[in-house]
Amino acid sequence: MSVLLKLTNVAVFVGDTCLLEPISLELKQGQPLTILGQTGSGKSLLAQAIMGLLPDTLSFQGDIEVFGKALTLEQRQALWGRDLVMLPQEPWHALDPLMKGINQVAEVYQHVQGKSQNDAQASAQQDLLDVGLADSAHKRPGQLSGGMAQRLAISAATAGGAHVILADEPTKGLDVSRRDGIVRLLQSRSIEGSLLTITHDVAIARQLGGSLLVMKQGRLVEQGDALDVLTNPQNHYTRELIAAEPKSWPDVSVALANKTTETVLVAENLAIERGGRTLFENVSFSINKGEVVGVVGDSGCGKSSLGDALLGLLPVSAGLVTRSNHTAKPYQWLKLYQDPPSAFTSSVSLGTLLKDLVDLHNIAQERIVPLMTRLNLPESILQRTCLDVSGGELQRFAILRALLLDPVFLFADEPTSRLDPITAKDVTNLLVELARETGCAVLMVSHDPDLVRKTCDTVITL
Amino acid sequence: MKFTMTGSQWVGLGVLLSLLIFAVLGMMFSPFSISQQDLNAVLDSPSAVHWLGTDHFGRSMLTRMAHAVGLSFALGVLCVVTSSLLGTALGVWAVWGGKKVDHILGVMVNILLALPGLVVVLLFAAIVPGSFWILYLAISLVQWVEYFRVVRAITQNVIHSPARQSSQMMGFGHWYQFKRHIWPAIVPSVFTLAAFGGANAILTMASLGFVYVGIQPPLAELGLMTVELFPFYSDAPWLLAQPLVVIALMVFGFHLLAGKRV
Numbered sequence: 001m002s003v004l005l006k007l008t009n010v011a012v013f014v015g016d017t018c019l020l021e022p023i024s025l026e027l028k029q030g031q032p033l034t035i036l037g038q039t040g041s042g043k044s045l046l047a048q049a050i051m052g053l054l055p056d057t058l059s060f061q062g063d064i065e066v067f068g069k070a071l072t073l074e075q076r077q078a079l080w081g082r083d084l085v086m087l088p089q090e091p092w093h094a095l096d097p098l099m100k101g102i103n104q105v106a107e108v109y110q111h112v113q114g115k116s117q118n119d120a121q122a123s124a125q126q127d128l129l130d131v132g133l134a135d136s137a138h139k140r141p142g143q144l145s146g147g148m149a150q151r152l153a154i155s156a157a158t159a160g161g162a163h164v165i166l167a168d169e170p171t172k173g174l175d176v177s178r179r180d181g182i183v184r185l186l187q188s189r190s191i192e193g194s195l196l197t198i199t200h201d202v203a204i205a206r207q208l209g210g211s212l213l214v215m216k217q218g219r220l221v222e223q224g225d226a227l228d229v230l231t232n233p234q235n236h237y238t239r240e241l242i243a244a245e246p247k248s249w250p251d252v253s254v255a256l257a258n259k260t261t262e263t264v265l266v267a268e269n270l271a272i273e274r275g276g277r278t279l280f281e282n283v284s285f286s287i288n289k290g291e292v293v294g295v296v297g298d299s300g301c302g303k304s305s306l307g308d309a310l311l312g313l314l315p316v317s318a319g320l321v322t323r324s325n326h327t328a329k330p331y332q333w334l335k336l337y338q339d340p341p342s343a344f345t346s347s348v349s350l351g352t353l354l355k356d357l358v359d360l361h362n363i364a365q366e367r368i369v370p371l372m373t374r375l376n377l378p379e380s381i382l383q384r385t386c387l388d389v390s391g392g393e394l395q396r397f398a399i400l401r402a403l404l405l406d407p408v409f410l411f412a413d414e415p416t417s418r419l420d421p422i423t424a425k426d427v428t429n430l431l432v433e434l435a436r437e438t439g440c441a442v443l444m445v446s447h448d449p450d451l452v453r454k455t456c457d458t459v460i461t462l
Numbered sequence: 463m464k465f466t467m468t469g470s471q472w473v474g475l476g477v478l479l480s481l482l483i484f485a486v487l488g489m490m491f492s493p494f495s496i497s498q499q500d501l502n503a504v505l506d507s508p509s510a511v512h513w514l515g516t517d518h519f520g521r522s523m524l525t526r527m528a529h530a531v532g533l534s535f536a537l538g539v540l541c542v543v544t545s546s547l548l549g550t551a552l553g554v555w556a557v558w559g560g561k562k563v564d565h566i567l568g569v570m571v572n573i574l575l576a577l578p579g580l581v582v583v584l585l586f587a588a589i590v591p592g593s594f595w596i597l598y599l600a601i602s603l604v605q606w607v608e609y610f611r612v613v614r615a616i617t618q619n620v621i622h623s624p625a626r627q628s629s630q631m632m633g634f635g636h637w638y639q640f641k642r643h644i645w646p647a648i649v650p651s652v653f654t655l656a657a658f659g660g661a662n663a664i665l666t667m668a669s670l671g672f673v674y675v676g677i678q679p680p681l682a683e684l685g686l687m688t689v690e691l692f693p694f695y696s697d698a699p700w701l702l703a704q705p706l707v708v709i710a711l712m713v714f715g716f717h718l719l720a721g722k723r724v
Contacts, residue, residue: 311631313627329633330631330633331631331632331633333631334628334631334632335627335628335631337624337628339624342623342624342625343624343625343628344625344628345625345626345629345642345643345646346646347642347643347645347646348642353642356634356638356642357632360632360633360634360638361633398628401632405632405633
């Protein structure tokens with residue numbers, strides 16, 4: 001088994017601060033290597049260092065051997081495409097939005113491999129057939145779904161003939177059902193070489209097998225055979241990561257005993273149309289006080305539209321939404337957003353935003369501190385703007401703002417999909433707990449069926 | 463909202479402020495009036511009495527330049543304030559007021575855009591020749607369209623942002639949403655447009671003066687002075703240079719102040 005890539009004490013610095021502590025690893029032929037860790041753990045820096053893509057502000061130490069030879073930065077860059085390739089995060093952003101899919105792949109054959117135009121087209125056609133995109137070969141990336149775009153990006157990236165593939169969060173933003181396909185495709189592409197995957201998703205690490213490195217804040221905390229590490233984790237952090245997978249969460253929904261029968265909202269025969277396409281029809285359900293209702297389905301099936309329609313943010317094309325609670329004010333029907341930073345204005349500090357809310361609705365000051373403690377929000381975040389606060393803190397701040405208004409209904413639109421697994425678990429549990437305590441009904445949309453099954457009382461599948 | 467100015471923006475501001483100080487001091491302390499003639503001293507070079515020399519009627523160039531710069535600044539600032547207020551208000555209203563308002567405003571803007579700006583101003587200037595206020599009205603009318611288009615485009619994004627939607631759902635009113643969401647998003651662009659708008663207003667007034675349809679003699683105006691002093695360019699080049707250099711400095715100052723382009 002030949003060693004394709006060997007790193008000896010590779011470290012990354014910004015000025016004098018160490019972002020990635022010295023790390024050594026070997027990537028062997030046919031044995032995939034997975035690096036697991038949360039955002040900010042330095043995983044992506046490592047991939048950039050290997051490729052020679054580090055920004056100029058960062059400096060780098062250590063030796064990198066590719067195919068048994070120590071190579072300089074320029075020599076490594078010469079290997080791009082032909083021998084060594086990296087799939088950037090969210091590869092579909094790397095596609096040309098104006099070019100037909102097949103041409104993007106053919107271009108690589110023509111200019112990197114030096115094939116004639118006809119040969120290149122034929123090879124590209126074959127590639128797309130292999131990944132199941134033959135029918136969509138002449139579509140532009142904007143017309144493809146996330147998973148299809150990802151397959152196209154992988155085809156284009158590997159068309160240069162590279163067998164050593166570095167994949168940085170290859171399944172970010174994809175539905176669970178699409179995820180497995182992408183992982184299989186990556187495996188088949190790297191069969192003659194090897195695959196180095198960077199991910200925060202324990203399920204991917206398990207699926208890929210091979211060896212596994214677990215990283216936390218720029219430090220290696222555990223390494224070994226993937227299955228060994230995942231079934232028998234030694235490090236506290238690894239255990240936490242595994243426990244944060246929705247699959248292994250404790251069942252919260254059964255803990256609910258004092259269910260009330262007071263309905264908050266009734267939806268009858270709902271149908272929603274967007275852009276001339278019917279997303280769903282004949283959906284009926286009712287939500288009780290303090291109940292957590294989950295909505296699952298693949299992306300594009302109208303999960304988020306359903307929630308928006310219940311809040312009156314989108315028109316329904318048929319059916320009826322009835323709010324049974326007539327005493328509640330309009331501002332007690334609220335929404336939690338998917339991407340926390342986009343749900344706040346960055347023009348003022350969070351403290352000012354909170355003060356605005358307190359002043360508007362005459363909220364008692366003494367309610368704030370206990371709730372902030374409960375949500376594990378430090379006082380200091382009030383001085384910062386939403387750009388300087390982590391996603392998890394911001395989402396908890398959003399929950400704080402919502403709860404201060406005593407909501408009767410909260411629509412949580414994938415509230416944790418942009419968060420790290422450990423943070424996601426904390427935030428979801430807090431949200432569900434607090435909603436039950438305050439008797440607020442929650443509609444929780446998620447693309448992860450496990451998450452919904454573990455936390456919700458009722459599940460609607462679209 | 464923090465305003466951080468780059469070095470070149472400070473230089474631009476410095477240039478404009480020094481010109482403004484020159485204008486104010488010149489208007490306040492000069493012993494001559496802009497129309498006081500001295501036919502014994504025509505086309506004099508700079509001296510202790512007439513610091514910047516005298517023109518072809520023996521009028522003090524320093525006094526005339528100070529008044530001309532003052533007039534240009536007054537027009538520039540008035541036009542910027544009026545057109546930015548109007549353009550911003552209508553731009554936000556177009557997005558917020560619904561499809562009908564947007565449509566009507568869109569038609570109006572397209573009509574204005576279809577006419578070349580200078581022609582509109584010329585048309586107005588021809589109706590009431592030599593009036594400062596008609597120039598102001600005409601230039602503002604041409605300039606607000608720019609603000610409208612930029613503000614409308616940015617506001618459209620902000621209106622559909624989760625952040626504004628969230629504020630609205632929590633019960634905050636229109637003014638709050640404008641103050642916290644729309645204004646911070648548009649202020650950098652409005653500021654840049656305003657700086658360019660100031661330079662444009664000054665250039666437009668000078669162009670009109672140059673073709674004799676703007677401010678009329680004996681008032682001092684930079685374009686008018688340029689054309690009046692033009693016949694004497696070989697006898698007294700320093701006189702012709704003065705209004706030209708000042709126009710260039712003002713435009714330069716405003717463009718530096720604008721910083722990066724929108």
